[in-house]
Amino acid sequence: MESTWPESLPSSKKKAIEELVQGRDIANQLRSLLNKSAGDDNNNKAAPAEDLVLRILKSFTNSLLILNNAESDEVSQIQANTHVTSWNGGPKSSESSEETSRSTTHKDRRGCYKRRKTAQSWTKETPNLTDDGYAWRKYGQKVILNAKFPRHYYRCTHKHDQGCLATKHVQRIHDDPPKYRSTYIGHHTCRNFLKVPELFLDSSPSSDSSVLLSFDNSTITNKQDNPFFTSFQSSIKQECKEEIPSDHNDIAHIQSSSSDYLVSPDRTVAFESLGLISVLSSTLDSDNGDVISGDLMDSVDFNDDFLIDDFP
DNA sequence: TGTATTTGACCCGA
DNA sequence: TCGGGTCAAATACA
Secondary structure (H helix, E strand, C coil): CCCCCCCCCCHHHHHHHHHHHHHHHHHHHHHHHHHHHCCCCCHHHHHHHHHHHHHHHHHHHHHHHHHHHCCCCCHHHHCCCCEEEEEECCCCCCHHHHHHHHCCCCCCCCCCCCCCCCCCEEEEEECCEECCCCCEEEEEEECCCCCCCCEEEEEEHHHCCCCCCCEEEEEEEECCCCEEEEEEECCCCCCCCCCHHHHHHCCCCCCCCHHHHCCCHHHHCCCCCCHHHHHHHCCCCHHHHHHCCCCCCHHHHHHHHHCCCCCCCCHHHHHHHCCHHHHHHHHCCHHHHHHHHHHHHCCCCCCCCCEECCCC
């Protein structure tokens, strides 16, 4: 993200961007701090680091609040290949309790569940299936009325071990050219990428903290060259191979041959691995926060290199 | 043998 | 009542 913007940009927007830039700068400081402390276990630096993190979070929160007040609908402008078509609802605090209560009764629980009414969701349409960096397990497939192709249902692999309630369904909406609509419901509460922060720190000799905090896609366009991905591959769970294309590109081959991991630089991953999503969600009004989070996350255009040509 | 996928059944919300 | 979403047994696979 650049510190310059069009004159026509509303002042509130400018202010929001300033906040984001500030967040990036603070993150840079944090990175430097952590880099210094890397290698030795000096816990006395945890306090300033924590303070910086808090400042980062505050900065993001401020920007989100500002954006929320600014009637922002720039999503369509910043979406490129992938675009969000909707983002609905807010977090339902009762979800987890519903989920646990649902799973504690007699054995044959087929069909015995409580459907989420308005869980937060957003959709994106892509010409191919993109990996989002999470481990998904397919739990269903359904033929949808008036739909040419069946809909595939996925839940987070960590639903049971970590209680992650994130689900998604993917539907092919066009055959030629292929077009897929992925609907994500809820956000991940699991921790798939425990090493992400340090991976970001190690990601590049250049000032690519922008990858994490400035929503700048420029530093991450070449995934093969970015050390982030190299190290990232070894840090996540194997189940991500779900969406590894069988006959696609070199990246897929590298990944599957080295570790069977499949990772994309998903913005959600970046945020959630730092706990930002949950923090922001708890800080903001649920609807507003979610909307803005979705906007921000889709403000980055990544190349969809991790693709699959057809459904599994 | 353990794990992932498939598939039919079932329930909820519109 | 119907369609969509989820569950879990059965099956496939590594």
